[in-house]
Amino acid sequence: MVVAEDQKIRDIANAAFRFVVSIDGQGQAAFTECTLPVVEWEIERLKEGGTNNYVHQLVGQRKPASVTLKNGVGKSELMDWYLESMEGTITRKTITITLLNSEKKAVMVWNINSAFPTKWTGPQMQSDSKTLAIQSLELACGEVTASYE
Template sequence: MLRRDPLSAFNFHVEIENLLIAGFAECSGLQAEMEPQSYLEGGVNSFEHNFWGRTKFPRLVLKRGLTQIDGLWDWYWNVMQGKIKRKNGTIYLCGNHRLPVMAWHFSQALPVKWTGPDLKADSATLAFESIELVHQGLRWEEMR
């Protein structure tokens, strides 16, 4: 019998337009939420009907240690200058052997916020940057 242990959340990487961007320290926003449309039927006071509605996807937030490789900043800077280029990407969750076992594909992403590091002279922590992406949806895939 095949045993399937829960996966570790720290073992992931991100690709944007088929390029490995970097090892990120944090990724949040892997969510999808459907807004149900309710309908109140006249004379029926014990419940309301709920129908499928619009699906919302929150922003993806990617945080990583700041390096001199500035691909994320360049993408954000170009969008600020009006050179809009939407990109597709994938977040891979890896198993114990560092091979992808799950993937979340996002489409038509656009950077809408870049945050630089908090700089403190009395701290020895790493400098982190983050980028927030709006996108047009997630598709989940189990890797075999």
């Protein structure tokens, strides 16, 4: 029965290394890493006079969120987008991140609207290293939605 339970877990769990990133509907270069945004809300605490056993917690504004994409250094539309933003042309785009199962079918999709570049980190280069030159791009997020496929 342990084998059956193990298979059940494998059917439910999906590997985090199978994902596709597209920007405004266009597939992009292969990414080595994609860190999804943390979506959290501000909480307003309201103390009520005479009620000392708890504090009311009211939902406030959503806190700012960001997504980080890492890929190999090279000419790409992603890098062009960042360079344009450095020149003062801020263009907001829609980012779609799709998690794939072992059969390369979509399992879950995250849509990030009104994203724009806020930070670029260049590769760390060492003469004795055998690793790829990886760059990182951080994007500010507008609305973040998720759906099962």
